[in-house]
Amino acid sequence: MNSFFTWQALMTCAGATLATSLITQLIKGVKPFAGIPTRIVSYAIALIILLAATLFSGGGWNELAIAFVNSAVVALAANGAFDAANSAGEK
Numbered sequence: 001m002n003s004f005f006t007w008q009a010l011m012t013c014a015g016a017t018l019a020t021s022l023i024t025q026l027i028k029g030v031k032p033f034a035g036i037p038t039r040i041v042s043y044a045i046a047l048i049i050l051l052a053a054t055l056f057s058g059g060g061w062n063e064l065a066i067a068f069v070n071s072a073v074v075a076l077a078a079n080g081a082f083d084a085a086n087s088a089g090e091k
Contacts, residue, residue, distance in 0.1 A: 010053040013074065020046040021078035042078050047071040 009015035024042040027033050033041050050067040053059075 007053045007056045010049055011057060011059075013070075013077065016046060016049050016053070016070075016074045017077045017081065019049050020074050021082060023049075024078060025082070039075065039079055043071055043075040046074040046078065050074065 005015060005019060010019055020042055023045050024038065027045075028038050028041055047067065050071050051064060054063045054067055
């Protein structure tokens with residue numbers, strides 16, 4: 001494998017969730033994003049990732065349209081994974 005992520009990997013739920021979680025944690029404290037709720041930031045990141053992966057993988061309009069719903073699933077999964085890891089670390 002030549003790279004950490006491929007466009008096909010980012011189109012999977014696991015790949016998009018991992019990328020969304022990593023990018024969200026990286027930028028959520030940065031000044032322009034600090035005042036925005038993390039759930040909204042992660043949804044926007046998930047949407048960008050899924051739209052880009054769909055476009056670069058040659059997806060059609062039907063995949064682009066469903067990316068808005070899939071982004072909610074990915075963002076909630078990324079936030080839930082972070083919350084679970086955080087609560088496990090506190091115990």
